[in-house]
Amino acid sequence: MSHYKITKYYYHYYVLVCLFFLSISAAIYIFKGNFSPTLTVKFVALVIASFFYVLLMLYFLNLKMNQEWVIPRQWRRVQMQPRLHVLVIFPLFIIPLLWLNLAGTLPMLWTYMVGQPQIVETSATAVKKRSRNADFYSFQTVYAGIPIFRITLNEYEAYKNYHLKLKLITRQSHFGTYILSIDEIQITTQNLTNK
Structure with missing residues (x-):
């Protein structure tokens, strides 16, 4: 019986699962969260979200250069234009999603519990x-x-x-x-x- 091996080759699936749960928590914040973050929290969250996205992309680039990860076959458009996706399309989705969680969901939960x-x-x-x-x-x-x-x-x-x-x-x-x-x-x- 073969065991499923967790390898770096499948890390993109783990990122997709994380993004799915981040999407759900961001949607809860947008539609149900009666929270108003401070301007400082919004700015710091944007910086952290952008920095985290850059780190994530550099990590995947490093894996690709070491042949420990390849762009999946199902992502044909990404294979044809990887720079466009990494520099334009992915940030348009991932950075706002991270920002909503860092500036909204997490501070909202903290404020609700201990405010x-x-x-x-x-x-x-x-x-x-x-x-x-x-x-x-x-x-x-x-x-x-x-x-x-x-x-x-x-x-x-x-x-x-x-x-x-x-x-x-x-x-x-x-x-x-x-x-x-x-x-x-x-x-x-x-x-x-x-x-």
């Missing part, structure tokens, strides 16, 4: 945003793009002409702010120009 509970007040306005398929509505705050700020059409119609003050229950750490809930919505002043 300090705080009540924060922030100003907001109700805005309408268009996508290709449909319109969606949200509160625009300093914590941009967080799913918890999505609102319905009826809520948008009720709040669209006003400046608002939101009271948020949060957890905060050095990495950013995780918003647990919107505790209170107060109308402060009318804003007739916001339509």
